[in-house]
Amino acid sequence: METADIQARDHAHYLHPFTDHKALGEKGVRVIVRGEGIYLWDSEGKKLLDGMSGLWCVNTGYGRTSIAKAVYEQMETLPFYNSFFNTTNLPAVTLAAKLAEIAPPGFKHVFYTGSGSEANDTNVRMVRRYWDVLGQPQRDVIISRHNAYHGSTMAGASLGGMEGMHAQGGLPIPGIVHIGQPDYLSAGRGMTEEQFGIRAASWLETKIHEVGADRVAAFIGEPIQGAGGVVIPPSTYWPEIQRICDKYGILLIADEVITGFGRTGRMFASELVGIRPDLITFAKGVTSGYVPLGGVLVGQRVADVLVGQGGEFQHGFTYSGHPVACAAALESIRIVQDERLVQRVAEDTGPYLASRFASLDNHPLVGFTNSCGFVAGLNLVRRKGATLHQHEWFEPEKAVGMVCRGHMFNNGMIMRAVGDRMIIAPPLVMTRPQIDEMVALIRHCLDLTYADLRERGWVKE
Ligand code: PXG
Numbered sequence: 001m002e003t004a005d006i007q008a009r010d011h012a013h014y015l016h017p018f019t020d021h022k023a024l025g026e027k028g029v030r031v032i033v034r035g036e037g038i039y040l041w042d043s044e045g046k047k048l049l050d051g052m053s054g055l056w057c058v059n060t061g062y063g064r065t066s067i068a069k070a071v072y073e074q075m076e077t078l079p080f081y082n083s084f085f086n087t088t089n090l091p092a093v094t095l096a097a098k099l100a101e102i103a104p105p106g107f108k109h110v111f112y113t114g115s116g117s118e119a120n121d122t123n124v125r126m127v128r129r130y131w132d133v134l135g136q137p138q139r140d141v142i143i144s145r146h147n148a149y150h151g152s153t154m155a156g157a158s159l160g161g162m163e164g165m166h167a168q169g170g171l172p173i174p175g176i177v178h179i180g181q182p183d184y185l186s187a188g189r190g191m192t193e194e195q196f197g198i199r200a201a202s203w204l205e206t207k208i209h210e211v212g213a214d215r216v217a218a219f220i221g222e223p224i225q226g227a228g229g230v231v232i233p234p235s236t237y238w239p240e241i242q243r244i245c246d247k248y249g250i251l252l253i254a255d256e257v258i259t260g261f262g263r264t265g266r267m268f269a270s271e272l273v274g275i276r277p278d279l280i281t282f283a284k285g286v287t288s289g290y291v292p293l294g295g296v297l298v299g300q301r302v303a304d305v306l307v308g309q310g311g312e313f314q315h316g317f318t319y320s321g322h323p324v325a326c327a328a329a330l331e332s333i334r335i336v337q338d339e340r341l342v343q344r345v346a347e348d349t350g351p352y353l354a355s356r357f358a359s360l361d362n363h364p365l366v367g368f369t370n371s372c373g374f375v376a377g378l379n380l381v382r383r384k385g386a387t388l389h390q391h392e393w394f395e396p397e398k399a400v401g402m403v404c405r406g407h408m409f410n411n412g413m414i415m416r417a418v419g420d421r422m423i424i425a426p427p428l429v430m431t432r433p434q435i436d437e438m439v440a441l442i443r444h445c446l447d448l449t450y451a452d453l454r455e456r457g458w459v460k461e
Helices: 003-013 021-027 065-077 090-102 116-133 154-159 163-167 193-211 237-248 269-273 300-306 323-338 341-347 349-362 400-410 432-455
Strands: 032-036 039-042 047-050 107-113 141-145 176-179 216-221 251-255 279-282 294-299 366-372 375-380 416-418 421-424
Touching: 003 021, 047 432, 065 323, 090 107, 090 323, 107 116, 107 300, 116 154, 116 216, 116 251, 116 279, 116 294, 116 300, 141 193, 154 163, 154 176, 176 193, 193 216, 193 237, 216 237, 237 251, 237 269, 294 300, 323 341, 341 349, 349 366, 349 375, 349 432, 375 400, 400 416, 400 421, 400 432
Parallel strands: 141 176, 141 216, 216 251, 251 279
Antiparallel strands: 032 039, 039 047, 107 294, 279 294, 366 375, 375 421, 416 421
16 A cells, blocks of 8 residues: 555544644654564655654564564464453463562562553552552542653543643542652752752652641652653652651552663662552553553552452453463563663663763753663753753744654654653663664754754754
């Protein structure tokens, strides 16, 4: 089929996620047809370097025959059976034991879902069930953060702090409240990063008092915010959050849908930022995105109540513990372990990416760069000031990030724009020479963006 035909069919029938359907129809959709390693090809034969791992998920890279084989063989043997009525299946059990082995200490149980959103819905139901069983049903409020992303189901979108999502469909649902995000760039003026970390964590304690300490069930957060623009909190933030959760006895949920399975140079980022969560949300990288799978890792404290005290938790999905998805996960995790991808990101390619990415700091359009393992971001700046908080940023209406993203894509580089912050989360298999190639490509596209913005008269020299 010709690209134009595919585009016409797409527009006629396919409603895309988070998309202005009318506007996309006018532009024409891009068609991705093939992937290998860290590269993709579109229907016109154009090669693209995928700096976003699909959508933060293709951690082991494209074209893994062994995952395809594992999936094929499982489909032949047993394509599906449910886990509801006193039944289980081999891949689901094997994966559960594997997850218990690689999870932080104290995590022995898993509840499977089909996605990260469903996993966060599960969290809402599970923490409320936990407090019910303990005889404290009034503890039903979950505290989250503005600009968080926790999915797009009713509960996922409610936990998330995206204003645009809340505005459509009467969200958040009752019992979910939000505090500010630990974003030093937008809220840390006049403080050191460390001071700001403590300040941002103190908003949790303030909110607990506002809600009433005996009403708060849990706090949820991404160790590093992903969709919100790779917001890497100050090192003081998470330990202080942990201290506050402990002080009031509230459950801590780490949403590791993006940060799980090696992205930050640890198997789970909770270990990196110094927290001991009670529940961990996962999805995406668990299967390297080859087949949908998500779930909740359940720590000792919650398991003791849910499992230890008995009674039915009336929750689950047809595809909870899907044998094919679990087979894909087992093979993806095997690759991560056998190829020592987590260690590589921690000790070799992660630090290399950090230093190469930081070299973009001297570009006239770059006001700030930072990274953690295999996530990184840079902020486009209108005019640089002497310090971070003296930079002049672009007016949001100009959507300069989107202009930059266009130049990136047209020149074979996939980088995501969140406002005027350009972010990457490359496959964990990316090598040093590929990092050089990527950073050179990003610099070239920044040059093109700069020239474009100068022509429009949007940059100050
Ligand atoms: N939690 C986090 C932290 C996520 O990043 C979800 C939950 C939901 O997972 P599912 O599988 O239901 O999509 C996510 C998903 C973006 C983008 O624009 C990020 C996600 C999804 C779609 C777009 O960066 N993350």
